[in-house]
Amino acid sequence: xxxxxxxxxxxxxxxxxxxxxxxxxxxxxxxxxxxxxxxxxxxxxxxxxxxxxxxxxxxxxxxxxxxxxxxxxxxxxxxxxxxxxxxxxxxxxxxxxxxxxxxxxxxxxxxxxxxxxxxxxxxxxxxxxxxxxxxxxxxxxxxxxxxxx
Numbered sequence: 001x002x003x004x005x006x007x008x009x010x011x012x013x014x015x016x017x018x019x020x021x022x023x024x025x026x027x028x029x030x031x032x033x034x035x036x037x038x039x040x041x042x043x044x045x046x047x048x049x050x051x052x053x054x055x056x057x058x059x060x061x062x063x064x065x066x067x068x069x070x071x072x073x074x075x076x077x078x079x080x081x082x083x084x085x086x087x088x089x090x091x092x093x094x095x096x097x098x099x100x101x102x103x104x105x106x107x108x109x110x111x112x113x114x115x116x117x118x119x120x121x122x123x124x125x126x127x128x129x130x131x132x133x134x135x136x137x138x139x140x141x142x143x144x145x146x147x148x149x
Contacts, residue, residue, distance in 0.1 A: 001029050002144075006112040008036045008103045008133075011074040018118035018148040019078050025116065025146075026087045034110050035078035035091040037071035038102035039064075068093070100136035107143050115145045 007022040009015045019035075026033045042060050058066070075091035082089035092110065096102035107115050119134045138145050 002031050002114045003029070004032045004034065004110070004112045004114075006034050006036055006103070006107040006110065006115045007078065008038070008099070008106075008115070008117055009074045009078055010037065010099075011070070011077075014118040014120065015074075016077075018116060019081060021148045022116035022146075023078075023082050023085060023087055023089075026082070027085050031087075033078070033082050033087055033089040034106070034112060035075045035082075035089060036103060036106040037074050037091070037093045038099035039067040039071050039093055039095045041095055041097050067095075098133075098136070100133045100140060103133065103137050104141045104143070107141065112143065115141065115143055117145060117147060119147045119149050 002025070005022050005026050007019055009019060022033060025031070042063050071093045075093070079089045079091055092106055094102045094106060096105070103115060103117075106112075115137060117134045117137060120132060134145070134147055138147070
């Protein structure tokens with residue numbers, strides 16, 4: 001069965017539920033968990049007078065420091081939850097324009113044999129208009145994905 005589970009987190013209540021499910025599955029299977037957080041790219045042009053007229057309200061260095069701090073907080077919560085029940089856990093981050101790309105890359109690079117993700121459970125037109133990172137992961141990876149709702 002599964003020996004290495006990737007569980008993405010963004011700190012939301014929905015991802016916290018998936019984390020609990022992933023840790024419970026890992027404990028049952030004796031699997032290892034890797035927690036992953038995708039950090040956003042800096043959203044502003046660093047050039048003064050850029051064509052788009054973006055106004056940098058946060059310096060790139062400050063943005064990166066804040067993003068790393070938030071990711072570390074989310075990942076630390078997963079690590080602590082896993083270790084508290086005897087599940088081996090490590091974590092990783094990366095920067096990507098779309099989280100689904102980072103999730104897939106992390107799973108491939110870490111040798112995970114399953115990705116365990118939450119889903120909002122949207123159906124019909126709502127899911128088409130809004131889309132979801134879970135749907136994107138499902139349609140772009142060959143690694144099995146467990147969708148937790």
